[in-house]
Amino acid sequence: MNKQDWIALLGFVFMCLAVGGISGYFTAAGVGEWFDGLRKPFFNPPKWVFGPVWTLLYLMMGVAAFLVWRQVGFWHLAIGLFFVQLALNFAWSFIFFSAHRIGVALTDIILLWLAIVATIFVFAPLSAAAAWLLAPYLLWVTFASLLNASIWRLNPAQ
Template sequence: MQMNSGLALAGFVLAALAAASSGVVFRPGAWYLTLRKPGWTPRPWVFPVVWTPLYIAIALSGWLAWRETGLFVLPFAAYGVQLLLNAGWSAVFFGLHRPDLALGEIVLLWLSILATIVGFAPVSAAAAWLLVPYLAWVTVAALLNATVWRLNADTLARV
């Protein structure tokens, strides 16, 4: 059982790294620098400092829930969806330069994180609580996404 548990943990870490890799591929770049942003926009160095422990928590959360019950369908469907949406946001916002579509995508991400928390809670309180900072950060990111879109809607509509 211990070897299976270690392999499962490695699998959850790899899944989180796969989601994180989108942020490495689709970076802010020159386009993002030209956009108007609110004064409360975090400095660029904040993002990796925040995201690194969040991805670790996402992996640990999945692993803890898995240890309790295995891959029970509904909560892990939400878990998989949130990983896919997490990976997709950078591609939509930075890759496609579409803050409008990215806002819709991040709302779905937020909902899928919440669904994962709700699904994990009865099985592992620790797994559920590990995702709460992730939900909080995605809330901030969604507000930033919405504000950037609003501040730049006139320019973005012409592109």
């Protein structure tokens, strides 16, 4: 890899981690009395699980975006879809934890899931490695969608 590639790789990884960090701020601000007071399903993981999982996923997302960027450049449908899913990812934490809109967050996370599937589909012919790097992200968002739906069902007034 040349210097430009290293800079791009670090840029994509930093961007994903920054989105995660800002989302984490909204999450930390919202986790408290409101969230603790919600009824949650039996499969709700402990709070400490989310930070390490999301950090790893954001690292993998950054590498995946870099691998595709290296193939097609910045102005390509694949990179555009990547940014769409990243924006939906970012929005979810604000909607759920800051706005306390569980149902709206469920709509967002379903759109996020669809955007991740589309991103993987478009990434695959460009870089199989990039598509596979997003597979754990899709699995985690599938789980998070089920969790979001369950919390919404258990807390209908929200």
